[in-house]
Amino acid sequence: MSTLTEPALVAVPAAGAAGTVELTYRDAINAALRDSMTDDVRVLLMGEDVGADGGVFKTNSGLIEDFGPARIRNTPICENAFVGVALGMSLVGLRPVVEIMFADFLPTAGDAIVNQLPKYRFMSGGQCSVPVTIRVIGGGTGQFGTQHSATYESWFGHLPGLRVATAATPGSAYSLLRAAIAHDNPVIVYEHKALYGRKGPVTRGEVAEIGKAQVLRTGSDVTILASMLMVERSLAAAETLAADGIAAEVIDLRWVRPIDLPTIRASVERTGRLVVAEEQVHAGGWGATVISELTMGGVAWRSAPRRVSLPDDYPVPYSPPLETLIVPSAAGIAAAARSAVGL
Amino acid sequence: MSLREPDADTRRSWFSTMLRIRAFEDRIQELFMSGAIGGTTHLCQGQEAVSVGSIGSMEPGDVQTNTYRGHGEALALGMASETAFAELMGKATGGSGGVGGSMHLIDFSKGNIGANAIVGAGMPIALGAAVGFQMQQRPNVALSFFGDGAINIGTFHEALNMASLWQAPVVFIITNNLYGEYSPISSTTSGGPDLARRADPYGMPGVSVDGQDIDAVHAAVSAAVERARGGGGPSLLEMKTYRYRGHSRSDPARYRPAGELEAWKERDPIDILGRRLAVEGILSAEAQLGLRAAIQAEIDGAAERATAAPYPTLEETSSYVYAD
Numbered sequence: 001m002s003t004l005t006e007p008a009l010v011a012v013p014a015a016g017a018a019g020t021v022e023l024t025y026r027d028a029i030n031a032a033l034r035d036s037m038t039d040d041v042r043v044l045l046m047g048e049d050v051g052a053d054g055g056v057f058k059t060n061s062g063l064i065e066d067f068g069p070a071r072i073r074n075t076p077i078c079e080n081a082f083v084g085v086a087l088g089m090s091l092v093g094l095r096p097v098v099e100i101m102f103a104d105f106l107p108t109a110g111d112a113i114v115n116q117l118p119k120y121r122f123m124s125g126g127q128c129s130v131p132v133t134i135r136v137i138g139g140g141t142g143q144f145g146t147q148h149s150a151t152y153e154s155w156f157g158h159l160p161g162l163r164v165a166t167a168a169t170p171g172s173a174y175s176l177l178r179a180a181i182a183h184d185n186p187v188i189v190y191e192h193k194a195l196y197g198r199k200g201p202v203t204r205g206e207v208a209e210i211g212k213a214q215v216l217r218t219g220s221d222v223t224i225l226a227s228m229l230m231v232e233r234s235l236a237a238a239e240t241l242a243a244d245g246i247a248a249e250v251i252d253l254r255w256v257r258p259i260d261l262p263t264i265r266a267s268v269e270r271t272g273r274l275v276v277a278e279e280q281v282h283a284g285g286w287g288a289t290v291i292s293e294l295t296m297g298g299v300a301w302r303s304a305p306r307r308v309s310l311p312d313d314y315p316v317p318y319s320p321p322l323e324t325l326i327v328p329s330a331a332g333i334a335a336a337a338r339s340a341v342g343l
Numbered sequence: 344m345s346l347r348e349p350d351a352d353t354r355r356s357w358f359s360t361m362l363r364i365r366a367f368e369d370r371i372q373e374l375f376m377s378g379a380i381g382g383t384t385h386l387c388q389g390q391e392a393v394s395v396g397s398i399g400s401m402e403p404g405d406v407q408t409n410t411y412r413g414h415g416e417a418l419a420l421g422m423a424s425e426t427a428f429a430e431l432m433g434k435a436t437g438g439s440g441g442v443g444g445s446m447h448l449i450d451f452s453k454g455n456i457g458a459n460a461i462v463g464a465g466m467p468i469a470l471g472a473a474v475g476f477q478m479q480q481r482p483n484v485a486l487s488f489f490g491d492g493a494i495n496i497g498t499f500h501e502a503l504n505m506a507s508l509w510q511a512p513v514v515f516i517i518t519n520n521l522y523g524e525y526s527p528i529s530s531t532t533s534g535g536p537d538l539a540r541r542a543d544p545y546g547m548p549g550v551s552v553d554g555q556d557i558d559a560v561h562a563a564v565s566a567a568v569e570r571a572r573g574g575g576g577p578s579l580l581e582m583k584t585y586r587y588r589g590h591s592r593s594d595p596a597r598y599r600p601a602g603e604l605e606a607w608k609e610r611d612p613i614d615i616l617g618r619r620l621a622v623e624g625i626l627s628a629e630a631q632l633g634l635r636a637a638i639q640a641e642i643d644g645a646a647e648r649a650t651a652a653p654y655p656t657l658e659e660t661s662s663y664v665y666a667d
């Protein structure tokens with residue numbers, strides 16, 4: 001057993017400077033991986049082309065140089081198998097992070113994600129834990145076409161045993177990934193490929209609380225609940241709404257499983273109005289769940305909740321003007337908020 | 344049916360088609376790098392003989408599946424370059440009305456029943472078409488093009504097993520360009536560099552072919568296609584070739600050893616056929632220059648017309664989602 005917990009043979013660099021620094025979303029992910037691997041020799045990163053040239057989205061720059069090819073482990077193209085391998089590793093004491101290059105490929109690892117990771121501990125009667133993190137890159141606006149543009153952020157929100165997080169800011173990208181890696185259950189962390197270049201404050205060493213949403217802007221007229229790219233667009237919408245005299249509160253959902261209903265509810269109880277901004281089909285997603293839960297919980301709506309989402313019946317297209325049209329915009333979110341307040 | 348030797352006209356047309364693919368891909372590269380087209384693209388310069396030589400073995404009614412790196416197959420199957428440009432620009436006049444994009448040049452009327460952006464997805468689909476032909480007693484064959492990286496995903500093994508079990512009329516073609524995205528095959532693929540050996544456990548012929556030599560490609564694929572058409576079952580062919588560009592638009596291909604690209608360019612598939620056609624008196628060097636200029640002009644015009652074409656609307660394209 002001892003080999004599993006011995007440090008790798010490479011020199012491990014010291015963790016980056018503590019304190020708050022400005023990083024890009026991409027570098028925040030790099031920092032989270034680096035800090036997690038430095039702090040804990042059981043952590044490793046695995047996936048297709050994760051090592052060479054910093055990985056396909058350049059989130060892994062320098063990691064193979066610093067941690068070596070055993071811990072930054074390049075795999076063949078075989079998602080279902082390498083997620084299964086991660087599960088096996090976790091059973092003997094490792095804490096693997098698996099990178100799935102595009103969220104659209106999650107279904108090729110479908111069995112491992114649906115039938116294995118979330119149920120493994122349960123069907124053993126609690127004999128094991130499965131500390132596997134899946135990093136997955138999703139989202140539209142990049143003209144990547146219909147098989148490379150989904151978020152699918154709610155798909156795995158239906159699975160007891162699993163945690164699902166979404167990163168909207170560099171700070172969240174860092175702290176959520178660190179939380180996922182430190183957590184003893186399988187966690188899927190969604191990254192949005194349109195956000196990699198965004199800059200923001202990151203607190204090195206911060207580990208997010210599992211299941212906690214984040215209020216990013218306070219306001220008393222309407223609550224806007226969003227994830228990933230939609231958070232940025234909701235903040236932009238809130239700016240334009242402020243110019244119209246509407247005070248919007250913007251909440252970053254952060255966790256699809258579990259959803260932070262207390263934080264959302266506290267906000268909606270003050271505003272009485274809700275817009276969910278989702279880069280996904282609404283039906284069956286977290287937005288619909290939130291509205292349902294709040295309604296069942298007796299929230300007194302001042303106006304009917306609104307949703308801004310992908311079309312119900314139209315996949316993400318390649319054609320640039322069509323893609324721009326269907327992915328919710330700041331203007332679309334602002335319009336929904338105005339309508340919620342009756343303007 | 345017996346193996347037919349390609350005649351002079353056929354080989355001249357191969358030469359033109361390879362030139363068209365090369366010029367198309369070069370222009371696409373420019374359009375992407377200048378920002379005129381967004382998103383990403385996967386180019387096939389260097390691999391033209393595989394696409395053109397293989398597709399030259401197809402008969403009317405035959406079908407094939409290919410991948411995101413499928414512009415060569417699409418053009419070899421007769422998609423007009425203007426239609427392909429328009430698709431990459433997301434225009435209404437594209438092959439999929441602009442909703443598919445670079446990774447999905449598809450034309451059912453020409454036997455191009457799929458260009459897939461999911462690695463490994465095309466093989467079972469081609470097999471399904473082949474089993475369909477078998478059940479309908481149609482004399483047709485399905486080809487499936489995929490990369491060296493795709494032989495490590497489950498669907499490859501699952502499809503080969505079923506194909507052999509059912510003796511389906513399908514030909515699996517590995518376009519072995521030595522790399523997945525950034526990974527050389529030696530770092531991802533067990534069993535040595537001859538990928539055709541993966542046929543052995545499934546009890547089907549496996550043949551490695553010089554993918555830069557279109558005559559060799561055509562002979563090998565024709566033999567496999569004839570065998571499949573005659574009820575002899577599936578084959579696995581490995582085409583040894585090389586992609587000149589990086590994996591995709593954003594890849595400068597820094598992982599390649601120095602000199603590798605240059606060495607492969609010494610064996611450029613278009614030059615190989617061009618020299619042969621000149622020596623054999625089928626197409627003089629001069630005539631080849633003329634042809635190059637004509638095809639360049641065709642590509643220029645096609646790109647221009649595609650640029651001027653309109654974008655689709657949601658209304659026009661909404662019927663693509665469900666069949667009525």
Ligand SMILES: Cc1ncc(C[n+]2csc(CCOP(=O)(O)OP(=O)(O)O)c2C)c(N)n1
Pocket residue numbers: 048077079101105108412460461462463489490491492493494518520522523524590
């Ligand atoms: C299921 C799946 N996993 C990963 C990818 C990402 N991806 C696209 S192409 C590629 C490499 C494929 O290499 P190869 O099969 O050799 O084809 P080539 O690109 O060289 O033509 C990868 C990993 C994908 N598209 N689908």
Ligand SMILES: [Mg+2]
Pocket residue numbers: 490491492518519520521522523
């Ligand atoms: Mg390849």
